Amino acid sequence: xxxxxxxxxxxxxxxxxxxxxxxxxxxxxxxxxxxxxxxxxxxxxxxxxxxxxxxxxxxxxxxxxxxxxxxxxxxxxxxxxxxxxxxxxxxxxxxxxxxxxxxxxxxxxxxxxxxxxxxxxxxxxxxxxxxxxxxxxxxxxxxxxxxxxxxxxxxxxxxxxxxxxxxxxxxxxxxxxxxxxxxxxxxxxxxxxxxxxxxxxxxxxxxxxxxxxxxxxxxxxxxxxxxxxxxxxxxxxxxxxxxxxxxxxxxxxxxxxxxxxxxxxxxxxxxxxxxxxxxxxxxxxxxxxxxxxxxxxxxxxxxxxxxxxxxxxxxxxxxxxxxxxxxxxxxxxxxxxxxxxxxxxxxxxxxxxxxxxxxxxxxxxxxxxxxxxxxxxxxxxxxxxxxxxxxxxxxxxxxxxxxxxxxxxxxxxxxxxxx
Amino acid sequence: xxxxxxxxxxxxxxxxxxxxxxxxxxxxxxxxxxxxxxxxxxxxxxxxxxxxxxxxxxxxxxxxxxxxxxxxxxxxxxxxxxxxxxxxxxxxxxxxxxxxxxxxxxxxxxxxxxxxxxxxxxxxxxxxxxxxxxxxxxxxxxxxxxxxxxxxxxxxxxxxxxxxxxxxxxxxxxxxxxxxxxxxxxxxxxxxxxxxxxxxxxxxxxxxxxxxxxxxxxxxxxxxxxxxxxxxxxxxxxxxxxxxxxxxxxxxxxxxxxxxxxxxxxxxxxxxxxxxxxxxxxxxxxxxxxxxxxxxxxxxxxxxxxxxxxxxxxxxxxxxxxxxxxxxxxxxxxxxxxxxxxxxxxxxxxxxxxxxxxxxxxxxxxxxxxxxxxxxxxxxxxxxxxxxxxxxxxxxxxxxxxxxxxxxxxxxxxxxxxx
Numbered sequence: 001x002x003x004x005x006x007x008x009x010x011x012x013x014x015x016x017x018x019x020x021x022x023x024x025x026x027x028x029x030x031x032x033x034x035x036x037x038x039x040x041x042x043x044x045x046x047x048x049x050x051x052x053x054x055x056x057x058x059x060x061x062x063x064x065x066x067x068x069x070x071x072x073x074x075x076x077x078x079x080x081x082x083x084x085x086x087x088x089x090x091x092x093x094x095x096x097x098x099x100x101x102x103x104x105x106x107x108x109x110x111x112x113x114x115x116x117x118x119x120x121x122x123x124x125x126x127x128x129x130x131x132x133x134x135x136x137x138x139x140x141x142x143x144x145x146x147x148x149x150x151x152x153x154x155x156x157x158x159x160x161x162x163x164x165x166x167x168x169x170x171x172x173x174x175x176x177x178x179x180x181x182x183x184x185x186x187x188x189x190x191x192x193x194x195x196x197x198x199x200x201x202x203x204x205x206x207x208x209x210x211x212x213x214x215x216x217x218x219x220x221x222x223x224x225x226x227x228x229x230x231x232x233x234x235x236x237x238x239x240x241x242x243x244x245x246x247x248x249x250x251x252x253x254x255x256x257x258x259x260x261x262x263x264x265x266x267x268x269x270x271x272x273x274x275x276x277x278x279x280x281x282x283x284x285x286x287x288x289x290x291x292x293x294x295x296x297x298x299x300x301x302x303x304x305x306x307x308x309x310x311x312x313x314x315x316x317x318x319x320x321x322x323x324x325x326x327x328x329x330x331x332x333x334x335x336x337x338x339x340x341x342x343x344x345x346x347x348x349x350x351x352x353x354x355x356x357x358x359x360x361x362x363x364x365x366x367x368x369x370x371x372x373x374x375x376x377x378x379x380x381x382x383x384x385x386x387x388x389x390x391x392x393x394x395x396x397x398x399x400x401x402x403x404x405x406x407x408x409x410x411x412x413x414x415x416x417x418x419x
Numbered sequence: 420x421x422x423x424x425x426x427x428x429x430x431x432x433x434x435x436x437x438x439x440x441x442x443x444x445x446x447x448x449x450x451x452x453x454x455x456x457x458x459x460x461x462x463x464x465x466x467x468x469x470x471x472x473x474x475x476x477x478x479x480x481x482x483x484x485x486x487x488x489x490x491x492x493x494x495x496x497x498x499x500x501x502x503x504x505x506x507x508x509x510x511x512x513x514x515x516x517x518x519x520x521x522x523x524x525x526x527x528x529x530x531x532x533x534x535x536x537x538x539x540x541x542x543x544x545x546x547x548x549x550x551x552x553x554x555x556x557x558x559x560x561x562x563x564x565x566x567x568x569x570x571x572x573x574x575x576x577x578x579x580x581x582x583x584x585x586x587x588x589x590x591x592x593x594x595x596x597x598x599x600x601x602x603x604x605x606x607x608x609x610x611x612x613x614x615x616x617x618x619x620x621x622x623x624x625x626x627x628x629x630x631x632x633x634x635x636x637x638x639x640x641x642x643x644x645x646x647x648x649x650x651x652x653x654x655x656x657x658x659x660x661x662x663x664x665x666x667x668x669x670x671x672x673x674x675x676x677x678x679x680x681x682x683x684x685x686x687x688x689x690x691x692x693x694x695x696x697x698x699x700x701x702x703x704x705x706x707x708x709x710x711x712x713x714x715x716x717x718x719x720x721x722x723x724x725x726x727x728x729x730x731x732x733x734x735x736x737x738x739x740x741x742x743x744x745x746x747x748x749x750x751x752x753x754x755x756x757x758x759x760x761x762x763x764x765x766x767x768x769x770x771x772x773x774x775x776x777x778x779x780x781x782x783x784x785x786x787x788x789x790x791x792x793x794x795x796x797x798x799x800x801x802x803x804x805x806x807x808x809x810x811x812x813x814x815x816x817x818x819x820x821x822x823x824x825x826x827x828x829x830x831x832x833x834x835x836x837x838x
Contacts, residue, residue, distance in 0.1 A: 011636050011645065013455045015445030016604065018437075022460070026434030036432045037467055041441070041458035044634065046627070048456055055474065071615035072635050073625045103613075106805040113615035131812075157637075159812060185435065194522075196490040196532035206492045208465070215463065216491050217430050218576075226430065386525040393550075393578060 001061040003034040008067035013043040021066045032173050033181035049080035057141050057149045067156035069134040071114040077153050078119050085141050087122040095126050095135045127168045132160040150176055181230055184237035188225040189258040191404050201251050212241050220396040264403040265293040271410040272303040280350035281307035282340040285358040285370050286399040305350045333357050334382045337373035345375045352376050356402045370398045372405050420480040422453040427486035432462040440485045451592050452600035468499035476560050476568045486575035488553040490533045496572050497538050504560050506541040514545050514554045546587045551579040569595050600649055603656035607644040607667055608677040610823050620670050631660050639815040683822040684712040690829040691722040699769035700726035701759040704777040704789050705818040724769045752776050753801045756792035764794045771795050775821045791821040
């Protein structure tokens with residue numbers, strides 16, 4: 001079954017409020033096995049609401065609406081549904097009683113205006129709202145020559161909407177499904193390649209109509225492969241995905257760093273833990289971002305012992321005074337990175353010192369380079385990366401490049417020891 | 420001009436990622452005087468994309484699309500625009516050169532797949548993207564018997580999209596407008612009444628087609644009236660709104676507590692400052708929420724001297740041991756609230772002690788009451804509120820009821836002194 005989520009309200013179309021209901025409902029519908037094909041947001045204009053409902057009823061089997069069920073004159077959802085389905089509004093006594101009771105329990109008299117919240121399109125039925133005055137609307141809209149479209153209207157207040165979904169709507173939608181299907185996703189996280197390079201390494205997996213489906217998205221240089229499978233049971237979804245995931249892992253090798261919610265900092269800390277090693281970080285180009293990420297995961301500082309964030313040039317010079325940096329030397333950024341890595345490793349008595357430098361170059365120049373160095377008892381490695389990204393992405397990208405360099409080094413050490 | 424914002428991507432329709440681009444673009448379009456009538460989100464299905472574009476081109480004058488411009492097989496925006504406008508894709512040499520340069524500056528070779536990012540529907544022109552490989556698409560789509568529809572496609576990466584908007588798209592849209600119009604909003608914040616009670620006090624302001632337009636939204640019992648005006652210049656918008664705002668203030672009186680981003684805590688702290696008074700808070704039913712709000716505004720603790728959050732029953736008993744609370748007394752919650760208010764005022768040596776209690780009743784029972792007390796040198800006031808709200812809203816509602824009680828008291832004192 002295909003579904004559409006509709007949010008109603010000028011406060012959303014004007015951008016004054018962020019719509020989070022559509023995301024939540026999409027997650028819930030997907031779990032139930034509905035394919036959410038469209039989200040639509042429309043302002044408080046009756047004609048637009050009617051038009052949007054008519055389009056939705058035509059193109060999907062399930063429509064879930066949020067908002068516009070309040071008592072005021074700009075709450076138009078009840079009217080719009082009636083108009084779009086060619087029905088009239090009828091007052092429901094039980095719903096009216098519930099609203100009156102709710103006001104009584106708040107020690108208030110129900111304003112006359114609230115009566116409209118008990119009006120329902122003919123042939124629809126109320127969805128109980130235990131904590132608010134706005135009941136929801138459930139309606140099977142007949143369609144010529146096809147099965148009816150199931151329409152559900154819920155209030156925009158998230159806590160009320162969530163409760164009504166769990167208590168009533170989710171159950172109804174499951175009942176509507178001829179054969180029970182569920183949809184499950186898995187995510188494979190990758191770093192170190194461009195989106196298209198990575199796709200080129202995958203044997204035609206990202207193809208429309210493929211089952212299981214593979215999608216690709218990028219966020220601050222981290223590439224996520226989304227695998228989606230549909231089956232009658234959750235276990236079967238996961239079983240269906242296994243071969244595809246195996247192909248991806250085979251094709252991409254160490255470019256894959258984790259799954260689901262893994263970020264590079266999770267993986268790096270896991271590797272440090274396995275090897276019983278500690279890490280200290282010195283950051284120039286990344287303004288403490290690596291330390292922030294590592295701290296969020298390693299609350300007890302078992303493996304990330306600490307970091308130094310250098311924002312001031314004099315501070316940097318003092319840190320690296322030990323080394324004689326010739327400001328004109330071709331690879332002085334690398335020299336500085338190495339000095340920083342060794343210095344921070346020494347000062348914080350850690351097994352590894354990781355440093356990110358962009359020195360003396362301003363990292364925000366398109367042609368500049370970011371240099372990463374990793375110091376251990378045995379040796380100090382250095383890497384250089386171009387950083388032609390948008391300044392807003394550059395920091396995150398550089399921080400990830402540093403963590404990824406460390407990840408690969410830790411994996412290599414593991415292999416060396418094994419051999 | 421009416422506008423539609425379209426976001427493209429399975430990661431949004433499946434709810435795996437929250438769409439924030441549509442909100443940002445809606446704010447920008449509104450500032451330019453466009454009325455954003457619709458948001459649409461569609462997954463990575465070519466047919467759905469084409470259908471959505473055709474609908475949009477028919478119903479609005481400006482269409483802004485984000486996403487689907489990447490190099491991979493599930494990036495369909497270029498194809499979809501070509502199909503929806505009955506044109507073919509042509510490769511643009513300059514764009515291709517830019518993409519190749521970008522790869523070179525990252526020390527990488529451009530994968531062949533990225534060439535498609537230089538493909539454009541006939542009759543469209545590229546929108547430069549200085550920091551990403553995906554140029555945007557700008558196209559005037561002819562419509563029979565009407566002015567053309569202006570279509571803009573931008574990448575989904577927020578930083579790139581924002582930059583391309585500011586650098587190119589905003590300017591283009593301004594040029595398209597026959598007479599320059601801008602739209603401005605003002606918000607009036609109210610507390611203490613239900614949505615419909617409040618509307619009933621407003622002389623028919625919330626009416627479709629009214630200029631300036633007045634909308635009403637509720638969030639955790641705070642009611643916001645949104646006034647919207649359209650004119651040729653910003654000053655004129657604000658001038659147009661003045662009479663309406665005056666009517667609102669006259670009609671609602673002290674129910675109006677602030678404007679724009681004001682919350683009750685801002686107003687309370689402003690009043691305390693004016694009167695050179697300090698406040699201490701004791702919270703049982705609200706779990707420290709009032710203190711949290713006040714601290715966020717009054718960083719230097721000039722007027723909010725501190726708070727006590729009581730979560731443990733024994734702690735509460737010790738706090739109020741001074742008073743002999745008969746657990747069965749009808750108004751013992753009020754007695755406790757008063758004891759808490761006086762105690763915290765005394766302990767923290769503040770001018771006012773504000774307390775929220777729900778004792779011995781469990782505040783999460785639908786029939787329970789929350790009691791607020793305010794202690795000053797002269798007297799201790801108490802108020803009782805029903806709390807038949809969803810538990811998730813109850814805390815915020817109770818905290819606001821307490822702050823609002825204090826607000827009204829401070830206003831009353833001010834009036835008393837004046838007289």
